[in-house]
Amino acid sequence: MNPYNYLYVSALLFTIGAVGVVLRRNAIVVFMCVELMLNAANLTLVTFARINGSLEGQVVAFFTMVVAACEVVVGLAIIVAIYRSRRSASVDDASLLKR
Amino acid sequence: MTTSNSLVYLIALPLAGALILLLAGRRADKWGHLLGTAMSAGSFAVGLYQLNEMLARSTEERAVGQKLFTWISVGTFNIDAGLLLDQLSICFVLLITGVGTLIHIYSISYMSHDENRRRFFAYLNLFIASMLLLVLGDSYLNLYVGWEGVGLASYLLIGFWNQKPAYATASKKAFVMNRIGDMGLSLAIMIAFASLGSVSFSGVEEASHHASEAALTGIGIMLLVAAAGKSAQFPLQAWLGDAMAGPTPVSALIHAATMVTAGVYLIVRSNFIFDAAPTAQLLVVIVGAITLLFGALVGTAKDDIKKALAASTMSQIGYMILAAGLGPAGYAFAIMHLLTHGFFKAGMFLGAGSVMHGMNDEVNMRRYGALRKFMPITFITFGLGYLAIIGVPPFAGFYSKDLIIETAFNAGGLKGILLGSTTLLGAAITAFYMTRVMVLTFTSPKRWDDNQHPHESPILMWLPMAILAIGSVTTGFLFTKGDALANWINPVFGDHGDHHEEHLLEPIVVSGMALTAVLIGVGIALAKYQFSEVDAEAPQNVSIFTRIARKDLMQDSINEALFMRPGQALTSGLVKTDDLVIDGTVRLVGRTAIGAGSELRKTQTGFARSYAVLILIGAIALIAGIWVVTQ
Numbered sequence: 001m002n003p004y005n006y007l008y009v010s011a012l013l014f015t016i017g018a019v020g021v022v023l024r025r026n027a028i029v030v031f032m033c034v035e036l037m038l039n040a041a042n043l044t045l046v047t048f049a050r051i052n053g054s055l056e057g058q059v060v061a062f063f064t065m066v067v068a069a070c071e072v073v074v075g076l077a078i079i080v081a082i083y084r085s086r087r088s089a090s091v092d093d094a095s096l097l098k099r
Numbered sequence: 100m101t102t103s104n105s106l107v108y109l110i111a112l113p114l115a116g117a118l119i120l121l122l123a124g125r126r127a128d129k130w131g132h133l134l135g136t137a138m139s140a141g142s143f144a145v146g147l148y149q150l151n152e153m154l155a156r157s158t159e160e161r162a163v164g165q166k167l168f169t170w171i172s173v174g175t176f177n178i179d180a181g182l183l184l185d186q187l188s189i190c191f192v193l194l195i196t197g198v199g200t201l202i203h204i205y206s207i208s209y210m211s212h213d214e215n216r217r218r219f220f221a222y223l224n225l226f227i228a229s230m231l232l233l234v235l236g237d238s239y240l241n242l243y244v245g246w247e248g249v250g251l252a253s254y255l256l257i258g259f260w261n262q263k264p265a266y267a268t269a270s271k272k273a274f275v276m277n278r279i280g281d282m283g284l285s286l287a288i289m290i291a292f293a294s295l296g297s298v299s300f301s302g303v304e305e306a307s308h309h310a311s312e313a314a315l316t317g318i319g320i321m322l323l324v325a326a327a328g329k330s331a332q333f334p335l336q337a338w339l340g341d342a343m344a345g346p347t348p349v350s351a352l353i354h355a356a357t358m359v360t361a362g363v364y365l366i367v368r369s370n371f372i373f374d375a376a377p378t379a380q381l382l383v384v385i386v387g388a389i390t391l392l393f394g395a396l397v398g399t400a401k402d403d404i405k406k407a408l409a410a411s412t413m414s415q416i417g418y419m420i421l422a423a424g425l426g427p428a429g430y431a432f433a434i435m436h437l438l439t440h441g442f443f444k445a446g447m448f449l450g451a452g453s454v455m456h457g458m459n460d461e462v463n464m465r466r467y468g469a470l471r472k473f474m475p476i477t478f479i480t481f482g483l484g485y486l487a488i489i490g491v492p493p494f495a496g497f498y499s500k501d502l503i504i505e506t507a508f509n510a511g512g513l514k515g516i517l518l519g520s521t522t523l524l525g526a527a528i529t530a531f532y533m534t535r536v537m538v539l540t541f542t543s544p545k546r547w548d549d550n551q552h553p554h555e556s557p558i559l560m561w562l563p564m565a566i567l568a569i570g571s572v573t574t575g576f577l578f579t580k581g582d583a584l585a586n587w588i589n590p591v592f593g594d595h596g597d598h599h600e601e602h603l604l605e606p607i608v609v610s611g612m613a614l615t616a617v618l619i620g621v622g623i624a625l626a627k628y629q630f631s632e633v634d635a636e637a638p639q640n641v642s643i644f645t646r647i648a649r650k651d652l653m654q655d656s657i658n659e660a661l662f663m664r665p666g667q668a669l670t671s672g673l674v675k676t677d678d679l680v681i682d683g684t685v686r687l688v689g690r691t692a693i694g695a696g697s698e699l700r701k702t703q704t705g706f707a708r709s710y711a712v713l714i715l716i717g718a719i720a721l722i723a724g725i726w727v728v729t730q
Contacts, residue, residue, distance in 0.1 A: 021711050030708075095705035 280328015
């Protein structure tokens with residue numbers, strides 16, 4: 001199977017993730033879309049590792065997963081804390097930074 | 100040169116007096132005036148002792164010097180603080196301390212009601228000390244210290260009653276105009292040092308024999324500026340009239356007899372420079388001629404007795420400067436007129452003070468009249484001074500002024516005729532305005548109201564006036580008897596007394612012409628003021644010429660138009676430039692940062708999703724940029 005097809009899938013996943021981050025208001029959904037973009041990047045790394053016949057891309061993909069796991073821990077904690085104080089998980093409601 | 104250890108006491112005594120009186124403060128109020136007078140008298144005694152010593156020596160060895168201390172010693176450049184007393188300085192020393200002591204005595208009584216009399220005497224002593232340093236310094240730099248000192252004393256004394264704003268302004272005006280002259284003197288010293296390598300009188304004289312004429316002309320012109328500032332000569336004359344704000348003894352001592360003649364001393368002392376720089380010498384003569392007419396014309400229109408006398412001082416110093424500008428032929432006559440003028444003008448100022456004393460400080464001569472009966476001694480002493488200044492024989496001014504007129508005529512060619520006519524005209528105008536002063540004050544009908552009670556002044560005041568009056572009668576005769584003063588002073592100028600080759604006019608003819616001029620002036624004044632009504636108020640419907648003369652020939656308007664207004668315009672222009680250009684640039688930087696910040700702030704909406712969009716757009720732009728560049 002042509003390995004370049006994985007790249008197309010990866011581009012598609014990344015786009016879906018990016019559009020989701022920009023368009024959705026629910027913090028949980030935005031968070032999942034971010035994870036989707038990370039996975040798209042991982043897929044690209046692994047694909048290029050396969051194409052070039054080297055292991056570096058796969059190693060970096062493992063690192064990404066570890067970092068993503070940490071990020072999920074912190075991110076979910078923030079979202080839960082915001083939800084507790086504001087009774088809302090909408091990212092647009094938390095717009096206090098402009099003032 | 101002979102040395103003497105006692106020269107320093109001439110200066111030290113009055114300087115100590117000034118310091119004690121200033122430092123002791125109110126504690127010295129009871130005896131301050133006595134100490135001040137004693138210090139001045141002591142200085143006079145030292146002067147007499149020095150004169151006695153000097154007379155005992157032969158002509159070549161008369162000058163004495165004293166080195167006080169090494170002042171500046173840098174490599175080959177050495178200046179000692181040294182004093183030099185020669186035949187020229189001894190004249191000044193005796194004039195300053197003698198007339199100064201008389202005026203101290205006069206002031207004891209004149210200032211007796213002033214609660215700051217002690218301070219007044221301290222300043223007077225400071226003046227005497229500075230003026231003595233001026234005439235005794237053996238280098239231009241030492242002279243400069245005294246020159247600044249008398250300027251300071253003059254400033255302090257003009258503004259002695261500085262609770263009146265006008266008087267404070269007058270002292271400031273005198274100080275500022277004097278600064279212009281001082282700048283001339285410092286420039287002269289700098290040029291002398293740069294081009295001649297020395298600033299001592301002997302060093303400069305030595306070097307002037309083989310110096311370029313351009314350098315000497317530069318020094319000469321700068322010295323003339325200095326002299327014009329200190330001696331109220333054209334074009335720096337405007338301060339003298341206002342300086343009459345000071346107490347009358349100050350006007351007599353500083354602004355008539357001594358300080359204002361420092362310019363004449365400077366020029367005569369620098370004779371070696373002016374003799375070698377004919378251009379500068381010619382300028383000296385021109386300045387003197389202009390000022391003698393200028394002062395005389397101003398004097399004709401003044402109703403304030405002190406200002407009339409001040410204008411007359413300006414005019415008489417014009418005579419001296421003119422004589423000093425005539426070269427070796429005139430130096431001795433300049434000094435002679437200076438000395439006789441010191442007597443009669445100081446005497447007349449003291450007389451004016453006596454009149455003011457008896458008339459509740461009224462200075463307007465139109466409110467005087469018929470004071471002869473009430474103040475006989477003042478009338479006689481003032482009258483003797485008056486006869487001396489207009490040049491009636493055998494009074495002092497006749498001899499000294501006549502010699503100047505004669506020397507002016509004998510200057511040769513067109514220059515001689517012009518200068519001679521100017522001095523003659525000046526003599527006629529002098530006779531006119533001095534007769535006017537005399538008539539308006541003493542002999543015309545009374546114009547004061549009945550709550551004035553004119554009375555003669557106490558003995559402490561009229562005694563100095565009487566002594567000065569005796570001087571105004573006798574000095575001219577004594578100085579000219581066998582050319583006494585000329586023979587005494589001329590060795591200082593390296594002169595050999597052989598410049599009597601050609602006479603344009605015989606002395607007797609000149610005397611005749613001068614007397615005729617004086618008679619014309621006196622006659623007009625008598626007709627105008629003695630034999631016709633004089634208003635107690637100055638008439639306002641007068642000709643344009645009278646108006647201009649009353650305004651001091653527009654000297655203040657001209658100074659304001661030429662220097663003050665452009666100066667103010669320049670400063671306000673510079674302030675505006677500073678505000679617009681320099682501050683403007685700084686403010687523009689600040690405003691740009693603030694403006695840019697407030698515009699960029701609007702992109703910060705606080706919505707996380709809009710930040711995400713911006714990040715996305717940025718990332719895409721970055722990638723697109725890299726792609727474009729690498730393709």
